[in-house]
Amino acid sequence: MTDLLLYHAIPSRGTIVRWMLEEVGEPYEIKILNMEAGEHKQSEYLNVNPMGRVPALRHGDKVVTETAAICTYLADAFPGANLSVPVDSPLRADYYRWLFFGPVSAETALMWAALGDVKTDIDYKPFATVEDVAETLRGAVSGKDFIVGDHFTTADLIIGGTIFWGLELVPVLPKLPELVDYWSKIAERPAWKRTLEGNEKDKLV
Ligand SMILES: N[C@@H](CCC(=O)N[C@@H](CS)C(=O)NCC(=O)O)C(=O)O
Structure with a gap:
């Protein structure tokens, strides 16, 4: 037990x-x-x-x-x-950012795209588009092995899992080379x- x-x-x-x-x-x-x-x-x-x-x-x-x-x-x-960064580290800001970006901004955009866009009369939405999410993630992981600092953290696990979902399981995320490259390195983890x-x-x- x-x-x-x-x-x-x-x-x-x-x-x-x-x-x-x-x-x-x-x-x-x-x-x-x-x-x-x-x-x-x-x-x-x-x-x-x-x-x-x-x-x-x-x-x-x-x-x-x-x-x-x-x-x-x-x-x-x-x-x-x-798998974290110390509470008093300046990296904590990025760590929190990506931990929340995954389930909130990215997941909402991916789910919405997967289900099919819903037309409304208003010209704004209370969440981002998949294109914006993809571009933001491209900037965050481009040329890097890890999204925060110099080692694998829970932020990589959350963002990596979200990218995996959007690229492979329900492929609604644009296949930007930076995202594919980042995920393919993470996917090698034992x-x-x-x-x-x-x-x-x-x-x-
Ligand atoms: N925000 C929750 C979502 C949990 C959730 O909705 N899980 C799905 C499976 S991935 C589920 O349990 N669905 C059951 C149902 O639709 O009846 C989380 O991140 O854990």
């Missing part, structure tokens, strides 16, 4: 948390939920996450939900993995490869 339990479904954003757990390197367990069968909407899981959404992480007697929050939490809970292998082994169909 370990302290860490990931509630996961394949495919889902739980893959990002699985990757984070692989990067952290602590023992963990996985509970695979069958979303086709609606297990994520049954009382056993609703007691964990009343939203009935995946993923969720149990750490001891605490539960964390929201993919980026879970990953940020793990980086702080296990500082030995060196923890990412173990994540894909684990998902392959655990998938229900």
Whole structure:
């Protein structure tokens, strides 16, 4: 019995948390939920996450939900993995920026593009376009191995995961060479490869 339990479904954003757990390197367990069968909407899981959404992480007697929050939490809970930047570092500004840019600005734009643009009478939207997101990310990762500082952090995991989603899973992100190059280097990480292998082994169909 370990302290860490990931509630996961394949495919889902739980893959990002699985990757984070692989990067952290602590023992963990996985509970695979069958979303086709609606297990994520049954009382056993609703007691964990009343939203009935995946993923969720149990750490001891605490539960964390929201993919980026879970990953940020793990980086702080296990500082030995060196997946964060110190609180008093000037890099903390960029670190926060990209941790939030992924799930807020980028994901919203990608989802909206994936679902098809909705026409409105107003000439502005409360979120960015995929083109703006792609250009912003191009500037952030161009010529760099890591989006913040000189080592891999949770910001790379969140932004990398978002780029992967937008380039490969639901390809709505422009295939800018800088984004492809950044993701192809990150995708070489052993923890990412173990994540894909684990998902392959655990998938229900
Ligand atoms: N903002 C949440 C989103 C969680 C979410 O919506 N997860 C999807 C799977 S990727 C889900 O559980 N969907 C269940 C459903 O639509 O019934 C996060 O980042 O964790």
